Amino acid sequence: xxxxxxxxxxxxxxxxxxxxxxxxxxxxxxxxxxxxxxxxxxxxxxxxxxxxxxxxxxxxxxxxxxxxxxxxxxxxxxxxxxxxxxxxxxxxxxxxxxxxxxxxxxxxxxxxxxx
Amino acid sequence: xxxxxxxxxxxxxxxxxxxxxxxxxxxxxxxxxxxxxxxxxxxxxxxxxxxxxxxxxxxxxxxxxxxxxxxxxxxxxxxxxxxxxxxxxxxxxxxxxxxxxxxxxxxxxxxx
Numbered sequence: 001x002x003x004x005x006x007x008x009x010x011x012x013x014x015x016x017x018x019x020x021x022x023x024x025x026x027x028x029x030x031x032x033x034x035x036x037x038x039x040x041x042x043x044x045x046x047x048x049x050x051x052x053x054x055x056x057x058x059x060x061x062x063x064x065x066x067x068x069x070x071x072x073x074x075x076x077x078x079x080x081x082x083x084x085x086x087x088x089x090x091x092x093x094x095x096x097x098x099x100x101x102x103x104x105x106x107x108x109x110x111x112x113x114x115x
Numbered sequence: 116x117x118x119x120x121x122x123x124x125x126x127x128x129x130x131x132x133x134x135x136x137x138x139x140x141x142x143x144x145x146x147x148x149x150x151x152x153x154x155x156x157x158x159x160x161x162x163x164x165x166x167x168x169x170x171x172x173x174x175x176x177x178x179x180x181x182x183x184x185x186x187x188x189x190x191x192x193x194x195x196x197x198x199x200x201x202x203x204x205x206x207x208x209x210x211x212x213x214x215x216x217x218x219x220x221x222x223x224x225x226x227x
Contacts, residue, residue, distance in 0.1 A: 033214060042204060043159065043217045059116070092158065096212055103149050104215055106158040 002027050002095055006107030013083050013114050020079045021110045023093035028073035031096040034066070037109070038089045046091075049076045083114045117142040119207050121218030129226050134192045136221045138205035141186070145207040148181060148188050149215065154201045162203075163190075166211070195225045 003026040013019050023032065032049040047055040047068055055068040070076045080087055093107040118141040128134050140148075149164035165172045165179045165188065172179050178191045192199055205218040 031212060031214075042219045045214055045216065048214055094215075103161040103164055103211065105161075108158050 001105045002029060002097055004093060004095060004105060004107040006093055006110060008110055009108060010111040011113070013112065015083055015085070015114055017083055018079055018081045019083065019110075019112055020077050021091055021093070023076045023078075023107050025074045025095055027097075029095040029097060030073070032070060032076045033094040033096070033104075034068065034076075034078045035092045035094060035106075036089050037092060043092065046078070049078075080112065083112075085114045088112055088114045117145060117207055117216040119205060119216055119218040121205050121221055123221060124219065125222045125224075127224045127226060128195050130195060130197060132195055134195055134199070134223055134225075136190045136203055136205065136223075138188050138190075138207075138218050139186055140188070140207040142207065142209070143186070144209050147208045147211045147213070147215075148179070149206050149208075150177075150179060150190050151204045151206065151217075152201045153204065153220075159204060164211070192223075195223075197225050197227050199223060200225045 005024045007022045034046040035043040037043050045058050046061045047057045049055045049068050049070040051070045051073050067079045090109045090111050092109045094104050121138045146167035150162050151159040152162045153159045163174050163177050165181050176193045181188045202220045202222050204220050206215045208215045
């Protein structure tokens, strides 16, 4: 399956600032997804990152708060803007590997704490 | 949009016993149902998946069943071992190429 490098692994940020999370894949993938996982909770889809077009956001998530870039088929970034303590969570990227058995593979996650 | 429910939220079994986790989904257009295992502090890992043209799939001690009419699917783990202890998530998608919507998770504890 694809190998995903997600950075940073964790960060502590001040309220009102922004954090950009990077996701690098070792192979070209069509679909990349960004999820949020709050402590002890399930995974909530933030958006689908499409190469060459704007990301598609799920209900409750907006581009101004979570801008996403997808410059090529191996890389994407998620920015969490204007941070508040409620944004403290784990953020994970995920890739779909073209319908192979491997299904969806996740990055190792970024643990964000907002103080 | 799709909504996935999962029961129970916590499950405790003795080592060697079986564990069953049940899920329901709302979108009749969903055709792909993966199951993920997440150990504490780690990323979710795909353990098995099933597509709508199949009613049951088995991989060693793990099996999944799907009832499309009732919009139910289940995970069965036999001969449980302590290393099976983790949170298990069911999920649904229209195809294996589409966004995946996760259930709330089941925390499984296997008692030695």
